[in-house]
Amino acid sequence: MGKRAVVIGSGIGGSGAAALLAGAGYEVTLLEGRPFAGGRCASLEKEGFRYDFGVHMFSRGDKGPLGEINRRSGGDLRWVTHEWPCHIMGRMEFDFPLDINSLLRQFYLARKLGVRPRNYPGAFRLFLDLMGGKGVEENDGVVLEYYVSRYTDDETVHLFVNCVSQLYFAQSYRESSAGEFLWCFSRMFKGASFGYPVGGGGAVPESYVGSAERLGGRALFGEEATRIVVEGGRVRGVETCAGTYPADLVISNLGMRNTVYLSGRENFPEEYVERAEGLKDSNAYVTIKYALDREVVPYPVVFYMPHLAPEKVFEYIEKREVPEEPYIFMPVPTNHDPGLAPPGKQLVIAGTAAPADASDELCDAILDRVHAQVCEIFPDLEGAMLWESRSTGADVRELTGHRAGECIGLAQVPGQVGRDRPDHATPVEGLYLVGADAGARGIGTEMAAGSALALVETLTRQD
Numbered sequence: 158m159g160k161r162a163v164v165i166g167s168g169i170g171g172s173g174a175a176a177l178l179a180g181a182g183y184e185v186t187l188l189e190g191r192p193f194a195g196g197r198c199a200s201l202e203k204e205g206f207r208y209d210f211g212v213h214m215f216s217r218g219d220k221g222p223l224g225e226i227n228r229r230s231g232g233d234l235r236w237v238t239h240e241w242p243c244h245i246m247g248r249m250e251f252d253f254p255l256d257i258n259s260l261l262r263q264f265y266l267a268r269k270l271g272v273r274p275r276n277y278p279g280a281f282r283l284f285l286d287l288m289g290g291k292g293v294e295e296n297d298g299v300v301l302e303y304y305v306s307r308y309t310d311d312e313t314v315h316l317f318v319n320c321v322s323q324l325y326f327a328q329s330y331r332e333s334s335a336g337e338f339l340w341c342f343s344r345m346f347k348g349a350s351f352g353y354p355v356g357g358g359g360a361v362p363e364s365y366v367g368s369a370e371r372l373g374g375r376a377l378f379g380e381e382a383t384r385i386v387v388e389g390g391r392v393r394g395v396e397t398c399a400g401t402y403p404a405d406l407v408i409s410n411l412g413m414r415n416t417v418y419l420s421g422r423e424n425f426p427e428e429y430v431e432r433a434e435g436l437k438d439s440n441a442y443v444t445i446k447y448a449l450d451r452e453v454v455p456y457p458v459v460f461y462m463p464h465l466a467p468e469k470v471f472e473y474i475e476k477r478e479v480p481e482e483p484y485i486f487m488p489v490p491t492n493h494d495p496g497l498a499p500p501g502k503q504l505v506i507a508g509t510a511a512p513a514d515a516s517d518e519l520c521d522a523i524l525d526r527v528h529a530q531v532c533e534i535f536p537d538l539e540g541a542m543l544w545e546s547r548s549t550g551a552d553v554r555e556l557t558g559h560r561a562g563e564c565i566g567l568a569q570v571p572g573q574v575g576r577d578r579p580d581h582a583t584p585v586e587g588l589y590l591v592g593a594d595a596g597a598r599g600i601g602t603e604m605a606a607g608s609a610l611a612l613v614e615t616l617t618r619q620d
């Protein structure tokens with residue numbers, strides 16, 4: 158028999174780790190508090206529509222760590238990509254291509270974004286460096302706005318990078334780490350595999366759980382871990398309302414803070430607890446899912462860029478106000494997989510950033526503003542609506558048990574990325590962290606998957 162590994166939580170990190178560990182010969186038990194898999198990347202069902210809990214697109218799809226876990230564990234995930242995946246609207250309007258590696262495409266982008274011709278040299282140098290992805294570590298501690306300013310003061314370039322930063326990290330470019338952005342941007346655009354899985358976002362963690370089970374592991378749903386048992390500085394197992402699961406290894410997908418609470422603060426050095434308490438979380442995303450009785454939006458994804466100055470566009474988050482004109486990220490899942498809705502119907506999801514701990518009233522007011530903007534750009538949407546469903550940071554808080562309703566996880570800001578991201582290993586022997594908050598780089602789900610890959614590589618190397 159292999160080592161007994163108990164994985165707590167079936168988010169992308171937890172389910173990915175369970176599949177990889179089962180494949181590596183561990184005796185795996187996956188404990189998930191909810192009746193469904195996937196955490197923030199779960200899919201839910203209503204009246205024949207299958208929609209994402211969040212508002213998801215996948216930066217590198219099959220070519221990144223999400224695809225790598227699928228391949229290593231013999232999964233059945235399939236991805237859909239489009240040659241022109243994203244329609245930009247608002248301040249400028251054009252189709253954004255999947256592949257921007259050629260000079261011709263880069264020139265097209267500069268023109269469509271409205272970069273002033275006198276700013277072309279700086280904008281192209283920035284673009285080349287972002288695509289090259291060099292100097293990640295030396296720029297981990299640099300704020301992205303400052304990094305962009307080294308190349309150009311062109312307003313549309315700044316607005317574009319700021320909106321992409323909010324899209325990648327749920328964080329304005331006035332806070333994000335330039336090194337982390339370089340890492341993500343270069344890989345996403347070199348890979349040219351931005352896409353969406355058949356079956357919706359939830360198909361990814363569900364497929365990983367399926368692989369873990371096929372490889373001999375077991376997954377137990379509705380089993381909330383109530384205590385991680387630690388004795389003599391070593392992990393011994395996990396307690397749930399249903400019983401105790403002895404373990405040689407416990408892999409926690411709950412984030413650093415909740416893992417400390419569940420294990421007992423007294424089992425960690427004071428500075429570890431202080432660090433866990435002091436880490437900054439990303440912003441939340443608030444979303445509206447639209448179930449439509451016909452096709453209204455003809456694009457795979459819409460990205461709405463406001464007519465605002467770059468430094469103003471996310472000011473409403475700091476001020477805790479309703480945005481004057483919201484930036485909107487709007488994937489259309491049924492334009493990737495029509496099976497996510499009954500025949501002829503369309504599923505559209507619109508989301509924007511909000512403070513992680515915003516009140517329900519503020520979230521609702523932000524979403525009213527998003528809805529008004531969506532109806533302005535697609536006037537037929539209102540008349541085609543069968544139902545809408547909203548989600549906010551409070552739903553994320555309830556799902557993850559985290560104190561903030563953060564979208565991504567720990568904020569990808571200087572001091573919290575690269576070498577400074579919390580490590581998988583904890584001061585408790587045999588207790589490890591996995592997920593968006595531990596030991597990896599990337600965009601949301603790919604960071605969580607990268608974390609699972611890196612953790613399992615470390616563990617299997619140690620054996």
Ligand SMILES: Cc1cc2nc3c(=O)[nH]c(=O)nc-3n(C[C@H](O)[C@H](O)[C@H](O)COP(=O)(O)OP(=O)(O)OC[C@H]3O[C@@H](n4cnc5c(N)ncnc54)[C@H](O)[C@@H]3O)c2cc1C
Pocket residue numbers: 165166167168169170171188189190191194195196197198210211212213214215216380381382383410411442443444508553556557558563564565566591592593594600601602603605
């Ligand atoms: C609105 C929104 C939009 C997003 N958009 C994107 C996007 O476009 N692209 C992208 O890549 N990423 C996106 N993300 C981010 C991405 O979903 C997350 O970064 C990623 O899914 C986090 O995975 P994780 O492994 O950290 O686990 P989590 O999702 O945090 O899952 C943790 C799991 O642990 C379970 N759990 C908690 N406590 C217990 C307990 N005590 N016992 C047992 N189980 C427990 C939870 O039920 C959950 O299943 C978005 C997120 C949100 C919310």
